[in-house]
Amino acid sequence: MQTKFIGRAGVAVATLTMGAAVTLAAAPSALASTPAQAPATLAAKNTCPTWSVTGKAVNFRSGPSTNYRSIGLLYRWSDSGTKVSSSGSWIKIKLDHKSKTGITKGTTGWVHKKYLEQCVYMQLD
Structure with missing residues (x-):
């Protein structure tokens, strides 16, 4: 050959x-791609309701500031919840399951946004 x-x-x-x-x-030139030929991509709003804890041990508070008492601790990647509301930089979540420290499923509390990460839906084609 x-x-x-x-x-x-x-x-x-x-x-x-x-x-x-x-x-x-x-x-x-027929194989080359130019930026003008690239399809326009619009950023979609993330509507996933689940928020996971990203801090090592984060206070789960009764209100949206450090002035409120801690209900207990939430741990990185093992604790998560559904967003109920927000106030400034604080997110109120409802626990999806019993926390690692024993906080009952369905309990609501506040966590600062810097210690949480919102899930992202993925489309697999």
């Missing part, structure tokens, strides 16, 4: 010899 590649004036030509000859030619 013999393969030979020849490039000339922006056109690539490949010839294969294996009992029959095949010639392929393509202009590189």
